[in-house]
Amino acid sequence: MKNRLELLASFLSDEKNEEAQKTLEEIIKQRKNIKKDQNVIDRSLTVYIAGPYTPYGASMHDAARKAHENTLTAINIGVGVIEKGHLVYIPHFSHFMHLYGKKALSYKYYTEADIEWLNMCDSILYYNHSIGASKGADNELRIAIQNGKRIFFSVDELPVYKKAADRYKN
Numbered sequence: 001m002k003n004r005l006e007l008l009a010s011f012l013s014d015e016k017n018e019e020a021q022k023t024l025e026e027i028i029k030q031r032k033n034i035k036k037d038q039n040v041i042d043r044s045l046t047v048y049i050a051g052p053y054t055p056y057g058a059s060m061h062d063a064a065r066k067a068h069e070n071t072l073t074a075i076n077i078g079v080g081v082i083e084k085g086h087l088v089y090i091p092h093f094s095h096f097m098h099l100y101g102k103k104a105l106s107y108k109y110y111t112e113a114d115i116e117w118l119n120m121c122d123s124i125l126y127y128n129h130s131i132g133a134s135k136g137a138d139n140e141l142r143i144a145i146q147n148g149k150r151i152f153f154s155v156d157e158l159p160v161y162k163k164a165a166d167r168y169k170n
Contacts, residue, residue, distance in 0.1 A: 004030075009145035012131070012138055020138075021131040028129060028153050041159035045086045045150065048121040049074050050141060052134035053092050064099070071095040077127050077155060085161030089117050111136060118143060123150035125158070 004027050011020035051074055055066030074092035081088045091114045097105070114136065118124065124144040128137050144151060152158055 005145045005151055009142045012142040017132045024129060024131060024153075031153065031157055039157075039159040041161050044161045044164045045123050045158070046121040047081045047086050047088050047152070047158070048118045048124045048140070048144070048149075049078050049081070049088060049090045049092070050118075050124050050126045050134075050137040050144075051077070051092075051128040052137060053095065054134070054136065056133075067095055067098075074127075077125065080155035081125060081158060084155065084158045085164035086158065089121055091117065111139075114140065115143060118149075119147070121149065123152060125152040125155070127154065129153065 004023055008020055008023045008027065011017075011023060051070070053067060053070050053074075055063045055070065058066045071092040074090050078088040078090045091110075094110055094113075098110075118140055124140060126137060126141045126144075128134050131138060141151070
């Protein structure tokens with residue numbers, strides 16, 4: 001029998017969003033019972049931040065603003081990961097390349113590059129808890145599970161790497 005993460009990846013592959021959502025909610029509920037104060041690690045992780053960027057359903061007027069808000073959310077989650085002592089990759093930073101780059105790059109470029117970066121990371125933090133709200137993040141979660149990455153659904157779940165966490169404090 002598949003574990004819950006494998007089951008989630010299977011539902012995502014088959015685009016069974018309702019089943020995927022139920023499974024995700026079960027996993028998150030189960031993980032909330034884990035004691036956070038004893039969650040310490042002996043090395044820093046590389047953590048890929050996965051969440052919505054593309055403002056599906058937004059008007060032309062609101063699309064850039066919503067993409068920017070999504071980018072700020074990802075950045076602040078990334079700061080939380082850094083405070084736990086880890087290195088972070090935030091694909092949402094491409095927002096600024098998209099807006100200010102001298103040449104427009106294709107959506108395909110961004111999604112393929114994101115998967116390459118994901119492959120270089122130890123883990124993924126999938127902070128959006130609504131399957132279907134971000135096709136890209138859902139796909140990144142599926143790939144991370146299939147590739148045996150460590151999967152996190154909140155900053156609180158991340159273990160603390162004490163040696164690095166202290167050097168990031170102001």
